[in-house]
Amino acid sequence: MKVLRQIAHGDADTGLQLTEEPDPVPGPGDIVVALEVAPVQILEVWNLHGPLRFPAKSLPRVPGSEGAGRVTAVGDGVTRFKAGDRVFTPKFTGTFREKMTCPADAAFHAPDGAPADQLAIISTMGLTAILLLEDYVPLPPGSWLIHDGANSSVGRFVTGMARKKGWRTVNVVRRAGLDNEIKALGGDVVLVDPGEADAFADMVKKATGGAEIAIALDMIGGALAGRMAHALKEHGTLVLYGGTGGEPAKIDFIDMGRRDLTVVGMGMSRSFNRRTPDQKDAVWAQLGAWVEDGTLQTRIAGKYRLEDYKAAYAHAAVPSRERNGKVIFEF
Amino acid sequence: MKALHQVAYGDPAEVVKLVDLPDPEPGPGEVVVRMEAAAVHLADIKRFTGERGFVGGNLPRIPGYEGVGRIVKTGTGVNEFKTGDRVFPWWGAGTFAELVRAPVEKMLPAPEGDAVQLSLMLVNGMTSVILLEDFVPLGKGDWLIQNGANSNCGRYLIKLAAEQGVKTCNIIRRPEVADTLKGLGAAAIVFDSEDEGELAKRVKDATGGAELKLGIDMIAGPASNRLAHCLSPGGLLVNYGYMSGKPIEIHFNELFQKDIKVVGMSTGRGMAKRSMDEIRRIYDKLATMIAHGDLNAAIAGTYTLDRAADAFRQAVMTGSDRDGKVILLPNG
Numbered sequence: 001m002k003v004l005r006q007i008a009h010g011d012a013d014t015g016l017q018l019t020e021e022p023d024p025v026p027g028p029g030d031i032v033v034a035l036e037v038a039p040v041q042i043l044e045v046w047n048l049h050g051p052l053r054f055p056a057k058s059l060p061r062v063p064g065s066e067g068a069g070r071v072t073a074v075g076d077g078v079t080r081f082k083a084g085d086r087v088f089t090p091k092f093t094g095t096f097r098e099k100m101t102c103p104a105d106a107a108f109h110a111p112d113g114a115p116a117d118q119l120a121i122i123s124t125m126g127l128t129a130i131l132l133l134e135d136y137v138p139l140p141p142g143s144w145l146i147h148d149g150a151n152s153s154v155g156r157f158v159t160g161m162a163r164k165k166g167w168r169t170v171n172v173v174r175r176a177g178l179d180n181e182i183k184a185l186g187g188d189v190v191l192v193d194p195g196e197a198d199a200f201a202d203m204v205k206k207a208t209g210g211a212e213i214a215i216a217l218d219m220i221g222g223a224l225a226g227r228m229a230h231a232l233k234e235h236g237t238l239v240l241y242g243g244t245g246g247e248p249a250k251i252d253f254i255d256m257g258r259r260d261l262t263v264v265g266m267g268m269s270r271s272f273n274r275r276t277p278d279q280k281d282a283v284w285a286q287l288g289a290w291v292e293d294g295t296l297q298t299r300i301a302g303k304y305r306l307e308d309y310k311a312a313y314a315h316a317a318v319p320s321r322e323r324n325g326k327v328i329f330e331f
Numbered sequence: 332m333k334a335l336h337q338v339a340y341g342d343p344a345e346v347v348k349l350v351d352l353p354d355p356e357p358g359p360g361e362v363v364v365r366m367e368a369a370a371v372h373l374a375d376i377k378r379f380t381g382e383r384g385f386v387g388g389n390l391p392r393i394p395g396y397e398g399v400g401r402i403v404k405t406g407t408g409v410n411e412f413k414t415g416d417r418v419f420p421w422w423g424a425g426t427f428a429e430l431v432r433a434p435v436e437k438m439l440p441a442p443e444g445d446a447v448q449l450s451l452m453l454v455n456g457m458t459s460v461i462l463l464e465d466f467v468p469l470g471k472g473d474w475l476i477q478n479g480a481n482s483n484c485g486r487y488l489i490k491l492a493a494e495q496g497v498k499t500c501n502i503i504r505r506p507e508v509a510d511t512l513k514g515l516g517a518a519a520i521v522f523d524s525e526d527e528g529e530l531a532k533r534v535k536d537a538t539g540g541a542e543l544k545l546g547i548d549m550i551a552g553p554a555s556n557r558l559a560h561c562l563s564p565g566g567l568l569v570n571y572g573y574m575s576g577k578p579i580e581i582h583f584n585e586l587f588q589k590d591i592k593v594v595g596m597s598t599g600r601g602m603a604k605r606s607m608d609e610i611r612r613i614y615d616k617l618a619t620m621i622a623h624g625d626l627n628a629a630i631a632g633t634y635t636l637d638r639a640a641d642a643f644r645q646a647v648m649t650g651s652d653r654d655g656k657v658i659l660l661p662n663g
Contacts, residue, residue, distance in 0.1 A: 221582070221583055223578075226578055240581075240583040240586055240587070241583065241587070242583060243582060243583030243584060248553075248556055248580040248581050248582040248583075249580070249581050249582070249583065250577075250578040250579070250580050251578050251579045251580075251581070251593075252383075252578050252579075253551055253570065253572070253573040253578065253579060253595070254383060254384035255595070256570055256579055256593070256594070256595025257570065257571065257595035257596055257597045258384060258595070258597055259595070260594070260595060260597065260600060261594070261595055262592060262593070262594050263581060263586065263592065263593040263594075264586060264592050264593075265583050265584075265585070265586025265587030265588075265590075265591065266587060267587035267588065267590070270587070270590060
């Protein structure tokens with residue numbers, strides 16, 4: 001089988017190597033997964049280019065943070081899966097290879113009926129979105145929530161899931177022209193951030209008919225997080241979950257104190273690991289169902305075979321706005 | 332009588348005038364108090380300048396949230412108090428005046444003792460009690476950490492916490508205040524560092540690695556995040572001021588890695604959660620502590636009403652330029 005290995009920090013020419021290796025054999029409790037899909041997220045590019053930003057720590061290694069595939073063999077004692085089952089692989093286990101082993105307990109069922117490319121980023125971004133909604137948005141149907149980064153992968157998942165749960169969404173984006181696309185996903189209101197807190201709150205008020213908004217989900221941070229807080233009702237909660245802008249969330253003292261806001265941070269692993277095994281399976285079952293029924297849609301910018309890893313990495317390094325979707329390996 | 336009048340929003344030196352007004356007469360259920368001392372808070376200044384969140388009510392108005400004085404006249408139906416009694420008029424009575432007309436409904440009895448010290452009880456005293464009681468249950472030997480520890484609330488907090496056996500780790504920016512705070516009962520003093528890792532190390536050294544579940548932030552800006560960085564997993568950061576003039580700054584990483592939460596604080600909301608009986612009990616205790624010198628504020632300066640502009644100028648200074656609170660003495 002083919003395996004991509006990172007042997008050094010550098011570019012795809014010097015740092016990566018495609019090798020031919022024997023198929024893995026499952027140990028007790030393990031399964032072997034023939035991968036169907038694995039995304040080349042920007043993190044993979046940073047892992048390769050190190051040491052400036054998120055260099056991979058120990059080399060050589062098989063890159064690839066997530067993926068999905070079919071079980072081809074099971075080790076002794078495995079009852080959770082059988083050959084032919086479709087699974088999401090555990091995170092950070094090296095998915096840029098045709099086959100891999102992993103502990104059966106760490107893998108989760110993936111939906112049979114979904115196109116493989118639509119499974120690529122479910123185990124990180126899909127999981128983040130569903131945990132945000134399950135753990136931080138205890139809202140009665142018809143309630144509003146506001147979220148920024150609404151055109152990002154997680155943002156789009158949030159929009160789709162919120163609609164399924166009967167919640168209404170204010171979707172904050174940074175450029176015009178996304179209304180139709182986001183409304184098609186189930187978004188109610190699409191707002192271009194005006195860059196100023198009072199104007200922002202006024203826009204939200206107008207667009208929602210003065211709805212009270214108890215929850216804001218912020219993936220960007222900086223002053224935008226403060227504007228999101230400013231649009232919340234009394235006792236509202238601002239959930240930070242990405243900080244992708246690199247700036248700390250900046251929240252007005254008056255908003256925090258007078259209106260009794262709470263700011264929390266969502267960590268995917270912590271939220272997930274609070275759950276019992278049954279609850280974990282239920283999360284994945286729900287994600288799977290929503291991929292199958294089209295609630296969760298992943299934009300694919302490019303599909304590559306593992307042999308074409310250099311082109312895939314180059315494509316993944318293109319800024320997300322120009323790329324407009326995910327780069328994936330299909331096996 | 333002489334009184335200050337805020338006539339517009341803007342520079343306190345220009346919008347706050349010394350005026351002559353007719354002496355007030357008490358209505359039914361009211362008394363007139365001759366003010367001995369009235370504290371100047373930053374909130375007073377923000378109301379003068381019209382900072383966001385501090386605008387409202389009609390102008391002109393007599394400013395002043397709190398103070399202490401003696402009753403000189405009582406209206407009909409007043410049985411709780413008599414002429415000569417020392418009292419704290421309730422919040423927002425407009426205390427920057429020689430005489431204050433106020434209802435007795437929520438008026439609090441004041442003990443004998445230093446009027447200047449007592450004039451600070453209502454606002455800072457209650458704020459410190461709420462910070463200590465309402466957010467994280469702390470028992471004997473538990474720690475809390477605060478920045479702005481040399482502020483008046485910070486000092487009250489040190490003393491009130493120590494009284495309950497709660498240890499305080501106090502972040503300060505001026506080394507010369509360390510001994511004073513230790514004298515108040517501060518269990519640990521830490522000099523601030525712009526580097527959050529370095530600050531956390533100093534905190535760890537000073538507290539012996541104690542668990543820190545409550546962080547009290549009165550500075551905001553990057554100081555909020557630095558304080559959050561010093562907290563233990565699951566800790567709560569409570570912001571109650573913005574001495575830096577900046578918004579509260581908090582990194583996503585800081586929150587999610589250690590499951591930290593950030594909340595704001597409002598003394599008014601904290602009081603609204605309590606019955607008037609409970610509030611009276613708290614104020615009785617605070618008044619007794621202040622009268623006995625157990626709670627002691629640093630005083631930067633005292634001013635008569637005709638020098639109010641100087642008082643307000645000093646009130647906005649920071650650091651060693653204003654080592655303590657500014658107090659008005661309306662009757663000299």
